[in-house]
Structures are given as structure tokens and as C-alpha cells.
Amino acid sequence: MTASTQIVFRRARRTRSGLGEVWADILLLAPGCGFLLLAMVVPVVQLGLASLGLFGLGRPSQFTLDNYAQVFGDSLLRGGFFFSLRIALATMVVSVVVATLLTALLQIDFPGRRLVSVLYKIPLVVPSLVAAFLVLTMIGPGGMAARLLAPLHVTWPSFVHDQSGIGIVIVLLWHNIPVTVLIVSAVAAAIPRDLVDAARNLGASPWRVFRHIIGPLCAPGISAAALLVFIDSFGTYAIPSLIGPAYPRAISVVMTTEFLQHANWGLASALGVVLIVTTAVVLVLYYRLMARLREQAPA
């Protein structure tokens, strides 16, 4: 029995069986874990039911698959789904590449390295809305970049409200790259210095060290970070709602509009279910891929 148990539960010390301990555990875990469990299960169930036409607001409960038919059938909604998907993939790929490069860069000892390692953390505490504002003022129409280049008679391309969603991706990158760098550098720092020294001693050039030692050892951590970025970007609302195009509209934007403005719980819920299912599929694929990679490369 640990000392901390005896501090909190003097009575439990007497029980020889583990039953008192189990109750103590449950009591301690109930507030946090219980709350979270409830707060996730109930909404998801509600969404599931509402998407099927049951327990919606204002309409009589009636089982229907119309909402799903609409999600898959309507070209606008389908377009929105793939728009969100494209944005999420682009953000994920670019942020992982840039974050890895930045991490590698920060491993090199150059003057001012510490300054940079503080600066890159700034976006971590900038809310995504504020990030949207900052990026807008910089690269939006009439933003700083446009004004600085005007004397040179260079037209600044439009990054907002365009169908490629580039502005959205840029804001998401500004917001996500620092988190990714944080995670990747933590993973890289965990690699014992000895391994790198051994590799170099055996004749590996810096690039080879990265490719054969650091890279593979970081890969699980990096892929976890990539997953987080993807999921975050796929369902993001604020930024697409502000600088996204009129068409196609991101799935989260459609969902929120249907819910708040049209009180169309059914459709909004169906879209939500599609979102969750896509996320779940991605997660499963990720774990499968990780498992297969682990099999192929016996440690």
C-alpha cells in the first residue's frame, strides 16, 4: 500500500483485501473521468438519434434516413466534405514537414537559437480567432503584404474567400506548427545522445544519422502529432466561417449554420455523425498503419 493511500484514507489501511482501495480509486476518478465520459457519450448519442430523426427539436420523433440521404446526395454538402478533407490533409502534411525541418534546425547550435525557441511558441497562446485576425491583417486583401508590395506594382493574390481554401490553410498552419514543433522536439530530445554518437562513430554522415536513426525513432511521435493536426483541422469552424468561400463551405460551417440558424437538428446531426465517423476511420487506419510498420521493422 502506498504512503499516499494512507494519507488520504486512514481507514483503508485496515482492510487486507483490495476492496477499500478499489472504492477509493473510484471515488477519486469519478469527478474527472465520470464528467468527461458523460460529457462525451451523451452528446454523441444525442447526435446519433437526432440524425435519424428521433428526439429532434420542434419536430415529432420519427425515424428517417432522409438526413443521411441529403448528406450523401446533395452536391453542395459533398463538396463541403471534400473541401474540409483537402484542407485538413494539406495542413497536416505541410505542418509535419515544416515542424520537422524547424526541429532539425533548432538542433543546430546557432546564435539566437534560444530566442527563436521562445518566439515560435507565441502562436501557442494565441486563440485561433486572433490568429485569423493577425493573418488577415498580414496577407488579406489590403493587408500589410499587399501594401508593401503595391509600390512594386505586384498584385497580391487573394488568399481569402477563394475556393482553394489557401488562406484557411495558412492560418491553420500558423496555429498548428508550433504545437507540432513542441511535440516533435520533445520526441527528438528523448533520443539518447549515445545513439547518435554511436551512429556517427560507425561512419554515418549527419543526413544518414537523421534518416536511419533520428527519423525512425521520431516517426511514432511525429505521426501522432500529424494525427492531432488532421483531426483539429478537419473539424475547425471559426476560420473557415470567416475567410472561407461561399462555395464550397466547410462541413463544420454547414453543420453550425443548420443547427443555429435553421434549427435543422436532423441534418446538422447527420453531418456531425459523418464527421465523427471520418475521424474514427482515420484513427483506425492510423493505428493499423502503426501496427503494420511495427511488425515490418522488428525493433
Add this chain to the structure above:
Amino acid sequence: MNTFWFIRSARLRWLLAGIVIGGAAIVFVLPIGVAILWSLVDPAVGWFPPDVLPSSLSFANWRALLAVPELADDFTTSFTVAVLVTLLCALLGLPTGFALGRRPLRLRRVLELLVLTPLMMPSVVLATGLGSVFIRLGLGQTIPGVVLAQTVVVLPYMIRIVAATLGGVPQDVIDAARNLGAAPLALTRYILVPMVVPGLFAGALLAFIGSLEEFILTFVVGMPTIQTLPMLLWSYLGGRSSFLTYAAVVSLTLLVPTLTMLFVVERVLKQEYLAAGFGKA
């Protein structure tokens, strides 16, 4: 952090430094400078292209913070909600974090996954789901509703930091204190609390910041009655109309406490804790 010296020449290193620092300054620092300028734009004159710098500055926008009722109201709402969320997270997070940090648990991995799941779910889904449930329960567009909703996405950070902090107290130190005669109360007061307070403080700070910044859940649950600063910012950025000067003021208001908190937290927490709080397993 491991440092390597792949680049031997000093001149190359200075060049690299210049590029990287310059790049970092432009990407991370300059936008804030521009935001500050926007907040100081004279409302009578405005700041239109092709001006690279605003022609006239004034504090009018900042004074509006006190004059415009919705700014002041939302400010109060945001900070009230943040305090309530921090308290609720502390209440829920301390026992759970203690259990995850110091007690042998059979289902530890499952529980850790559970704690992380709210961060893995698309927040718009959580928002809509919780929103509909709250409307049914009569919690829609109320402060308690918003507080509960925000807690769902802020609590995981609190739990992880509490668990890391409490778990970081070496068992040997606890044993030594008891061996030297510390009864449970004295042990808590003289040993546990002092060793744990910095980390808990950082956790509370992170919860506070998380609540201030939270947008989507607050938006869906609170709209339109309950308005926080992020929601106000959203409306200034083009939700209803584009009001860049006010947007700048609100942005900076949201930024100043959080940026200062960043430096405090950085000093208090080690890097691993920070990454632990962000979901790296």
C-alpha cells in the same frame, strides 16, 4: 535539448541565425506589431491602403473598451466564465489527477485515453451535441451551460498536468518525511503542497487561458445571449461586419494576459510537462 553542430563555419551559422531569426520575427512577432497599430488607428481617419503605416494614431479605440457596453460586458463575461471554469476544473481535476498520478490503477491506459478523448473529438461535434442536450435541459444560452461546455475541453489539460505534477513527487521523499515523524496533515502541509503548488498553479493558468480562448463550444451553446470576447472578435472579423480596429483591441486584450502567462508557465513547467499537457502520450 540535444544540440549538434552540423555546420562548422561560424559565418554560415551567423547567416543561418539571421535568416531564422528574421523569419521568426516576421512570422511570429510582426503580426502582433501590426495588430497593435490597428488598435491605435484614429477612428476618424482610418487606415486604408496604400498606407503602410497609419497616418494618425489615437487611443480612442481603447477608450471604447470602457465606453462600448458590449466590449465591457463581454470582457466581464469572459473573465467570470474563466474563473468558474478554472474552479470547476480544479474541483474535478484534482482528485482524478491525483489518482492517475500516484495510485496503481489497473485500467490506467484506458483512463488516460478517456481523458485525452475530448481533445481528439472534432470540437464542432461536441459543440453541437452538447448544445442540443443543453437546450433540452434548459441550459442553453446560460452561464452554467457555457461553463460546463468549456470544462469538457479544458479539463483534460488540467488532469494531465495535475497527474504529472503529483506523480512527480518521489515516493522516497514522502517516506522520508513520514519516517521523520510527519503525520498526514504535516506531510501535506510541509512537503506535498510546496512541491506541488508550482505545477498546480501552471495547470490553473492553462485552464484559465483555455477558457478565455475557447470559441466554438461557447458560440454554439451561448449564442446569442451569452457573449465572450472570442465571440465578439468573431463578429468584428466578419461575422456581421468587418470592424478591424475593434477586432485589434479585442485581440490584444485576449493576448496580453495569455502572453505573459506563457512566460510564467514556461519558467515553472519543464518542457515535458508542457508537451504532456498538449496530448503527447
Add this chain to the structure above:
Amino acid sequence: MHRLELRQVSKRFGGVPALDRLDLAVHQGEFLTLLGASGCGKSTTLRVIAGLVTPDEGEILLDGAAIRDLPVHRRETAMVFQSYALFPHMTVIGNVAFGLKMRGFPAAEVEQRVAEALALVELAALGGRFPRQLSGGQQQRVALARALVTRPKVLLLDEPLSNLDAQLRDRLRVELRALQRKLGVTTIYVTHDQAEALALSDRIVFMAGGRIVEIGTPRDIYRRPQARSTAEFLGIANIVSGRIVDTSPGACIMETPLGRLTLPTAEAFRVGDAAALCLRPEDIRLDSHAAGKGALAGTIRHAAYMGSMTEYIVDLGESDLSFRVQVSGDTVWNLGDVVSLTLPDNAAVFRQDAAAQR
């Protein structure tokens, strides 16, 4: 009355027995060492005495009073941990004063006793430092001062020197013993280092598998180990198995791969018993073969100069056996030399099957 007594103490951790019906009596003022390999139960025994582990069965008596149900913070024991376990957020003075503060002593007395304790361990000048500013040896002394200042009835030391480098360890070992003698505090010391145990203790308790194998003074244990496992642990490297073929009062004749040997022994053997013979490396004498002395012939296979002595490995004639022999001083023999070995008169003999059980 003994200062400390353990009676039939048992403890299982999930099915694995850590302590098995332990009986131990510790005398007032003695330096007792619990010696054994990792997992033998010595640290668990210490923690049971301190109260950090509650035994499943058995009783613990301090000055005759049962203390098994007494919580940790009310026992009058003080422990020095292997990791020192100094409080990182308190200065040296704060650390040392902690035990006194817990016991409610007035501030003036605390200050004075802390100063005394720090002077005792020669750290008086470092009172204001924090643990992270101290070296390993200094931290260890703070841990010691912190324990001693409370004037405990029993001082418990859990491998306190194992984290230090060899030179520091030797020096602190001497200081520790001197301090203990001066203060006269009953001390229980845990280590896996047999040289340390032999150097420090009044008595050694050799443990294996949660049980006490034997107890004795360092000399007794080393010269006349009662069990094979003790002998092996103490580095008495040469063990020969054989069978008793004849007995007589105080002696026996043993048939071994080295031939028939007559050996003095106090053990009551019967003809046919399996037995083992233990020979200490420093007790075997080597002479040149030409001299014709000694019962056994062998060839030097390996020679290692170790400063104060030279260690040889000698292959013995017809059998597969080889002996480890230590000869003080410089190397005399070379590889391949043929030598003759003389076995000592006082080699220990014990039962093979009983020894195998232990």
C-alpha cells in the same frame, strides 16, 4: 530485553513471498548488517521495521513494545534512503530540522541540535544551501544528519553508500562506523556488498529468498560459513562436492574428485551424506612442483595482479576443477607453471543437500 525484535514476520507482494517467517533479535547499540543479493528481502525487512510496509503476519517489538500497528510517523526509527530523499524545496538546515519540527521541539533547541548534527557530519558551513547545490557525498551526509538529529532508537540505512564512487565510499564507511560507535545508536544497515558488510558490522545477517540463512560475526561468517550460499556470496570461490565415506568425532573423510580428504568438522555427518567443501582463495598455499610438498598438482591458467595481491586460477590435475588462489604480493608464477597446492586445515564442510536448499 533486545532493542528490536522481529518475530515470524512474513510479507507477500502479490503472491511472491518477500519475507518468510523471519525471526531476528537486535541488541542495543550494535551495528547489524542485512546482507544478500537483490530480491533477498533485506530492504523489505528495513521497511517493515520503519513501518513503510505492513507485514502480513508476525510481530515487531521495540524495547519490548509491539509496534506493528503503530503508524510510520510515530515510530522512533530514522531511515537514510539510498536516494537520500532530501526535500528539494528546503535548505540543508530545513531538512535536518524537519524531524525535530515534527516532534514539536522549541525553536531554540532545534537550532542548537541541528548545529550539533551538522558539525557531527562536518557540514556546518553548508547549512543555507539547497540539496541541488550539493555533491553526492554531501547529500548523503545531510541525510545522515537528518536521521541522527532525532536521536532515534533504531537507525536504518538502506544502501546509503551505493551511489558514491569507490574512494568516497571507503572514506564515508569509516566515518559512518566511527560515528555510530560514538553515539552508540542501534543501527541496521542494508547492503549487497560483502566487503562493506564485513568491514562495518558487529553481526551480519545473511539473507536469501526472504529467509535468514545465517547470522554471525563477520569473522564467524567468513571463517566458518554454515551454508553454501553464504560461502558463495562472500566470495569463497572454491567449492568441491563430494560424499562422506567415514566419520569420527570432530572429523570426517570425504571422497571428492580430488581424492579422499580428511577434514576436521563440527557437523555430525553420516556415511553416505552428500557434502561440499569450501576453500578460501587466500588459504590455499602454492609451492613449486619440484619442491614436492602439497597434496595436489595443478597448472597455472590465469594470473591477475591486483595490487595488494595476485589472483591465480589453477587447473587441477585429473579433474575438471580449477581453484581460485590468492597470494599476497607480486606475481611469482607464470602461465603454464606447474605448482602443487596445499589445502588448509580448517576448510569448512557442510551438507550438500541442505546447502542446495538454502
